[in-house]
Amino acid sequence: MFSLKKIALITAAAALLGSGPVLAQPDLPTQLTEARQEGSIWTAFALNKHLSPFKIDVGVEQGTATLKGKVENEVDRELAERIALDTKGIEKADNQLEVDPAVATEPGTRTNMAQRFEDATLVATVKSKLLWSSVTEALNIEVDSKDGVITLKGRAQSPEAKELAGSLASNTDGVVSVNNLISLSAADSIA
Structure with missing residues (x-):
C-alpha cells in the first residue's frame, strides 16, 4: 500500500x-x-x-x-x-x-489624434477670447480649426469688430493662420 x-x-x-x-x-x-x-x-x-x-x-x-x-x-x-x-x-x-x-512629415499634414486634440483646444481658446472681449461677446461667430488654421464665420456690426475677432484668433498660441470670413451686416450696424 x-x-x-x-x-x-x-x-x-x-x-x-x-x-x-x-x-x-x-x-x-x-x-x-x-x-x-x-x-x-x-x-x-x-x-x-x-x-x-x-x-x-x-x-x-x-x-x-x-x-x-x-x-x-x-x-x-x-x-x-x-x-x-x-x-x-x-x-x-x-x-x-x-x-x-x-x-519626416511635412508641417500641417498631421491628421491624427494629437492634431485633432490641438485643433479642439484652439477652437475652445479662440471662442473663450471672443466671449471675453466686450466688442465681440455679442457676436454669433462660428470658430473652426484644421491643422492650426482657424476659420471664423458669422456677422459683425462693424469692420472693427471683424478685425478684432481676427486679431484675437491670430494672437492665440498654436494658430498658424486665420481665415476671417466674418461678414459685415448693414442692418446690425444701423441698429
Whole structure:
C-alpha cells in the first residue's frame, strides 16, 4: 500500500508537471497590467507632437517595454524611450526604433489624434477670447480649426469688430493662420 507521503508526493509531482504550460503564461492581472502599460505608452506617443507622426509599435512583457518602428532622428528615439521608462511599472526599455530622416512629415499634414486634440483646444481658446472681449461677446461667430488654421464665420456690426475677432484668433498660441470670413451686416450696424 501507498503511504500518505507517497500519495501526496505523486499528487504534487503530477500537479507541477501538468501546470508547467499554465505557469509559463502570465496570469490575467499581469496581462491586464501589461495591456494598460502598452496603452499608456501608445497614448503618450499619440499625444506627443514630436512622436505622433510616426508609427511606433509598443509591446510590454515583465516590466520591459519594447519599441519598434522608425523615427526621424536620435532625439525622437531617445524621447520615445524616456516616455516608455516614465510609465508606471516599466523598468527597462528595449528601444529597437530605427532613425530614418526620410520618415519626416511635412508641417500641417498631421491628421491624427494629437492634431485633432490641438485643433479642439484652439477652437475652445479662440471662442473663450471672443466671449471675453466686450466688442465681440455679442457676436454669433462660428470658430473652426484644421491643422492650426482657424476659420471664423458669422456677422459683425462693424469692420472693427471683424478685425478684432481676427486679431484675437491670430494672437492665440498654436494658430498658424486665420481665415476671417466674418461678414459685415448693414442692418446690425444701423441698429
